[in-house]
Amino acid sequence: MRQSQYFLPSLKENPTEAQIVSHRFMLRAGMIRQSASGIYSFLPLGLKVMQKIADIVRVEQNRTGAMEVVLPTLQPAELWQESGRYEDYGKEMLRIRDRHDRPLLYGPTAEELITDIVRNAVKSYRSLPLNLYQIHWKFRDELRPRFGVMRGREFLMKDGYGFDLTEAAARETYHRVFVSYLRILAEMGLRPIPMRAETGPIGGNLSHEFIILADTGESQVYCHKNYLSRLTPGAVDYQDAAAMAGLVADWTRDYAAADEAHKPAECGVAAADLIAARGIEVGHIFYFGTKYSAPMKAVVSNEQGHSVPLHMGSYGIGVSRLVAGIIEASHDENGIIWPVTVAPFAAHVINMKSGDALCDGLAGDMYQQLSAAGIDVLYDDRDERAGVKMAESDLIGIPLRIVIGPKSAAVAEVEISARAEPQKKISLSSAASVDFITKALATAKAISGKICRV
Ligand code: P5A
Numbered sequence: 001m002r003q004s005q006y007f008l009p010s011l012k013e014n015p016t017e018a019q020i021v022s023h024r025f026m027l028r029a030g031m032i033r034q035s036a037s038g039i040y041s042f043l044p045l046g047l048k049v050m051q052k053i054a055d056i057v058r059v060e061q062n063r064t065g066a067m068e069v070v071l072p073t074l075q076p077a078e079l080w081q082e083s084g085r086y087e088d089y090g091k092e093m094l095r096i097r098d099r100h101d102r103p104l105l106y107g108p109t110a111e112e113l114i115t116d117i118v119r120n121a122v123k124s125y126r127s128l129p130l131n132l133y134q135i136h137w138k139f140r141d142e143l144r145p146r147f148g149v150m151r152g153r154e155f156l157m158k159d160g161y162g163f164d165l166t167e168a169a170a171r172e173t174y175h176r177v178f179v180s181y182l183r184i185l186a187e188m189g190l191r192p193i194p195m196r197a198e199t200g201p202i203g204g205n206l207s208h209e210f211i212i213l214a215d216t217g218e219s220q221v222y223c224h225k226n227y228l229s230r231l232t233p234g235a236v237d238y239q240d241a242a243a244m245a246g247l248v249a250d251w252t253r254d255y256a257a258a259d260e261a262h263k264p265a266e267c268g269v270a271a272a273d274l275i276a277a278r279g280i281e282v283g284h285i286f287y288f289g290t291k292y293s294a295p296m297k298a299v300v301s302n303e304q305g306h307s308v309p310l311h312m313g314s315y316g317i318g319v320s321r322l323v324a325g326i327i328e329a330s331h332d333e334n335g336i337i338w339p340v341t342v343a344p345f346a347a348h349v350i351n352m353k354s355g356d357a358l359c360d361g362l363a364g365d366m367y368q369q370l371s372a373a374g375i376d377v378l379y380d381d382r383d384e385r386a387g388v389k390m391a392e393s394d395l396i397g398i399p400l401r402i403v404i405g406p407k408s409a410a411v412a413e414v415e416i417s418a419r420a421e422p423q424k425k426i427s428l429s430s431a432a433s434v435d436f437i438t439k440a441l442a443t444a445k446a447i448s449g450k451i452c453r454v
Pocket residue numbers: 108109110111140142149150151152153155157158159160202281282283284285286314315316317318319320321
């Protein structure tokens with residue numbers, strides 16, 4: 001993509017409304033624009049990152065055997081009256097009436113809607129287990145929307161819903177999703193810490209939040225320092241229930257709790273081993289048994305032919321929140337440092353002197369060759385000062401940078417550096433650099449998920 005043609009409305013000044021680094025950089029890098037409090041448009045650069053995140057979620061969910069659906073954003077109020085949550089949800093729920101004066105709501109979550117589908121379609125235990133998820137917009141009329149897409153009112157969530165015959169089977173599903181969340185978040189370069197949590201309006205009594213540590217996090221969290229050095233699970237067999245249970249046991253052995261669930265007297269961790277920090281909740285999973293299936297009569301016949309309510313859990317990841325969360329975890333004072341797996345482009349070719357025949361020739365050639373090698377390249381071909389180009393490149397944080405200036409062009413070489421380590425540079429001929437960059441990106445992808453940031 002040529003930057004001269006790309007819609008990247010960057011800002012030079014720090015927007016005054018942005019209190020945290022991710023909000024500031026997302027606005028400045030032209031990733032998002034606010035349209036109303038807590039409601040944002042995603043522009044091309046922001047959308048690319050969000051789609052990469054969604055794809056990582058999708059691939060790993062499909063591996064667990066979950067299936068993707070899309071449910072409507074508008075839901076009929078009757079379903080929520082059936083479960084008893086219509087009144088309970090309070091002012092966070094956006095209530096709407098259609099032209100026939102029928103009450104609708106913009107879904108803040110979808111336990112009722114999916115339960116309705118499953119109760120009508122599934123009659124026998126033979127159709128279980130079933131795990132359905134979507135990656136779709138939610139609306140919560142938050143009291144204090146803030147920090148950009150971190151706490152929005154409209155936001156993109158991956159919400160999954162598990163249906164099982166028994167509590168034991170539902171726990172197996174819970175374990176499988178638990179492990180998949182560790183792998184999904186590690187793939188994005190994050191170090192997730194599963195923490196015991198309160199269940200709030202979703203319900204049930206078994207729940208974990210997946211927290212990443214960041215100074216700007218909204219939650220106060222407590223965990224054993226062991227979590228800072230854990231390696232996320234490598235290749236896993238999701239069908240191996242014992243292995244999944246073992247991994248969950250391993251990951252919950254050490255103490256970790258979000259503020260509301262933290263009981264200092266019971267935590268039993270020596271002060272020197274306990275970390276008290278700020279964290280961002282990027283995922284939250286729940287097992288709530290028959291909380292929805294019983295009142296909504298979502299039943300199946302079991303092996304004995306008896307009608308029994310389904311055992312359910314729900315599983316959420318904040319997809320739009322993660323865009324900001326990753327920035328909080330990975331940046332420097334000049335801008336974002338995207339992990340390769342979620343970066344909007346893999347390489348940034350910068351022509352330091354557009355209009356100079358040699359520079360234009362070599363930079364254009366690099367752009368062509370890298371694109372032909374299947375690398376997603378942003379090519380800064382704009383008629384801008386070199387300093388402006390470099391500052392913007394730092395801001396938008398593409399992992400690899402290929403700089404072409406008059407000096408390097410004169411000897412037919414390009415200068416390659418990584419956004420994460422700008423002081424290390426190597427010069428290569430343009431032919432050798434395509435091979436080098438392809439290998440560097442492949443290596444970075446291969447180790448993501450194993451090397452995590454704190
Ligand atoms: C689980 C899936 C649920 O809604 N029902 C369906 C369950 N859980 S949750 O914890 O309330 O939300 C899941 C994740 O969504 C993100 N999130 C938000 N992101 C941006 N802005 C918000 N206002 C917001 N609220 C929730 C979080 O990452 C949360 O873990």
